Amino acid sequence: MAVAQIETDAEHSPRGAAERPATRLLVVEDDPRLSQAISGRLREDGHAVDCVSTIARAAAAVEKTRYDLVLLDLNLPDGDAVDLLKRWRRAQRSLPVIAVTARGGLDDKVRGLDAGADDYLSKPFEPDELLARVRALLRRPGGALGKNLTYVNIELDTVRRQLRIGGRRLNMPRRELAILELLMRRAETVVDRDAVMRAAYAPDEHVSSNVVEVNVSRLRRKLMEHHAAAEVHAIRGVGYMLCTSP
């Protein structure tokens, strides 16, 4: 698998790392060695990280501090973390949560996602995968990194609708930009065709059936012409994916 060469917003931000929006993460993990390893990797990646080891402390920490993301181990010594997750969802916290399952069982994943986890990781996981999933969640609209998107040498300011490839400004039609934004938010995962359609067109717009293909192929050509280090892959029958060029 290609090792993701994703950089955080801050490192590519023209204003420099010192002013980057601080992301604060909570790691809920009872194994001290794993907790240390995870938080170390996340700090290297530029996040501020707090660690707790019990459900009670996790609940208290979330009450007190506004976290941008929680990494929640589902097997904790003082109870079932799925219940905690359900409590947060009932309280309508939009807090992004990645469930970490240890049992490798099929049900854990389902239980975690059903309870409202945004994503899941099964132990043991590749550190790169952990970082990629954390970034992907933070890049969601409304997420801590959701405003200025960066993928390799592509930068997109989603508020001002400004696109830079390799540092150079580039104008792009509205619909292509919308598709690029969606693909960047979910970089390295497959985005299904319907989602791409919804990103570019209003539900009541009457368009011919191949508009998505047309727009994506234009976008792909432009990325290539401007030497973007990423390309858009079309996976027939499934959707599209933005990933680094080989």
Added chain:
Amino acid sequence: MHVALKRPRSLARGLIVQLAAIFALAPAIGIAVTLYTDEEGFKPAIDRTLEQSADAIVPLIGVDATGRISIDEKAVAASPILSALRFAVYDGRSGKPAILWPRRSAIESWDLNFSYQAERMGPDGLVRIVFFPVTYNAATWFGWLGDELRDEILPFLLALMIVTIPLATFALRRGLRPVKQLAGEARHIEPGRNGARLSEAKTPAELLPLVQAVNESLDRIDRGFSAQRQFSATVAHELRTPLAVLAERLAREGAPLADARAEILRLARLIDQLLIVTELASRRARADAVVDLCAVAREAVAREVPRALAQGVKMELDADCGHVSIRGYAPAIEVALRNLLDNAVRHSPRGGRVITRGFADPPTVEVCDEGPGVPPEHARAIFEPFWRNPRSKGAGVGLAIVREMAELHGAQVSVRANSPHGSIFRIEFPRLEGNGAAQHQSAAERGTAGCEPLYDI
């Protein structure tokens, strides 16, 4: 805490109680039946009562100086049996009724046709006692019944009971002796000591089905046990190999850590797969939810695309069937499909294509690759746990998971050659009941001509 142990029900005690109940009920029922159905049987009994009553009356008869016959009325009234009767005592000499009971009865109204006569020697010569039909009260009835029980039935019953109950208990004990022997045999059956069974030779016919069923279940458990033992042995071996490689790599100074990490990840993936295969094999997972097969296929393909692209393999999903409902357990189907896709990618040449196809009727998924294909002689073996192509790097658990998933769903897995080369793995699920007409062409019609099925498992 005091735990009251419930004693198991004793067969012998139950038998004795039941026999005693039969002995107690039998005479009562018999008598009742006789009374209601057989008046003729009852009559002699009544006659005997009347004869006895006549015997009782005689000592009460007295004769005064004038030769008049009288009766001790107080004694008659005191006797519950006699007082309930209607009788007349005739003077043997004059032939006229001398006493009437009850007193002052109108003898003319008595119907002589329904009478019973007994002749006795009174204190002053012959008297004739004539009884008339009477309404028997409970006292006469029970009196008679008591006599009957005491004299006729009870001695016989007691004798029967004394013989029957010990005999029955003995027969029961004797009959249950094989059970005791079987219990002794069962005590010596242990895991690992395969082949030990309850002996069927001396088992009575009534117990044979139970013994056979137990032996068959022991066969199944033995098979499962040895499969499990072989499985754990192989697992231990499979886990030890990467660990040895790892230890060796780490021992060498300056060795690239990336290699070591790859080994660890392989190990982790193997453990995950093993957990999944045991979970599926244990049948704890319930495959009964309605699942959209196309959606699962789409998800599986989407998840495998990044890995495929990294290896320069293109993936396609050819399943414009929209929605195909089956009954199943989506996480298991997804894992199985991802294993098929992962295999296909690993065996694909750079620039090759892996096409996933979905069909509505019967609900089917196919994964087609352009790799070297499966040699026919391996077509069955590849689905065995830990079977491994010498040229392949996989641990050999992926397809075993596919097979377990298929068994859980009652699905058919088959593999055949792709044209011009490569293989097509096909999983055909049972149709969802009530899923009427096929919305799309069946798999057979969709043109797999030239691809002869190699093997069904």
